[in-house]
Amino acid sequence: MRLGIIGWYGHDNFGDQRILYCIQQFFADKELLVIGSWDDAVQHIEELNRCDYILIGGGGLILGDTHRYTDLLYRIKPPLSFLGVSVENNSTRMQIFFQAMKQRSEFILVRDQQSKHYLNNHYKVVVGHDLSFLYPFAVVATVKEELCGINMREWHYWQGTLHGSIDKIMRVMDRRYPWVRRIYPFAAWNSELVAQIVKNNFELIIPFVLNTDSNNQNDWCVLSRFFNNVHQEFESAMLSKMRYLIGMRYHAIVFAVQAGIPFISLSYQPKNLVFCQESGCAHLSVGVHATNKLPERIAYLKNNYQPIRQALLDYRAQCVREMQRIAKSVLRLFC
DSSP, rough: OEEESHHHHHBBBOOOOOOOOHHHHHHTTTTEEESHHHHHHTTTTHHHHHSEEEEOOSSSEEEETTGGGGGHHHOOSSSSEEEEEOOOOOOOHHHHHHHHHHHHHEEEEEESSHHHHHHOOOOOOOOOGGGGGGSSSOOOOOOOOOOEEOOOOOOOOOOOOOSSSSHHHHHHHHHHHHHHHHHHHHOOOOOHHHHHHHHHHSSEEOOOOOOOOTTTTTTHEEEETTOSSOSOOOOGGGGGGGGGEEEEHHHHHHHHHHHHHOEEEOOHHHHHHHHHTTOGGGGGEEETOOOGGHHHHHHHHHTTTHHHHHHHHHHHHHHHHHHHHHHHHGGGGOO
């Protein structure tokens, strides 16, 4: 059997590559055609149509501009399903894409309850967890030193979900009128302030890179502005050196749960907050436009290390158990 896999792959984002690794491990006995983006899927539609089945996922693939690819779902001829996705925008213009999802899919596996709600709790929608829980990172031993990992990514200063209406307006304004940044009247994302807060609260810091895309906006470029000795690629061994992790990218906090590392999420997108809420850690989420709360949350993290770690380990076990159960159900489709 030949499976077509459509996701965000081959872009030097380790979170997405870890998802692909788990898909490849799970379907190790199948022939896979991996397509790295929606645009690539449009370009390779003929190859996709020679597959026996199409899986779209996983990750945060359904953004505010994904409605542009509604026609693609109808152009794909083999049966298809969505696997381990999150729906990150529920605007009016996305409803036509949601309708196509529900009409064309045999099933839709989402990784949070909010995504199911956005899809009107349709009967084809199954809620699971991130696909990386199929083959999670090992739990690390407790680190005695007060050592904190830090992950930050480039992000716009204004509020608003990616490719949402506010985001689109602000992108135009910021590009045409650079002085808008100086007079922006609302709370703004400030990576320099976060770096200073982390330095004020930890003497030992490990910069943690998850995206190494060859541009000036990858994690290394951001972290190296504020910290020394930043590794230029992801190294999973770093997890075993951290007592805490302050993470911005979604998979930074997912990997923290898998390794049993108490964390704080710098929640730049709804998917971070939703993950924290569903893992029982909403109090460990700090919005990137409310970083004045970060020192208080760091103090909480330090004072409650052991109960937080145990809660994370319990949630990890639940996620692994549920994803293995769901995966066995999915496998029946391809036997």
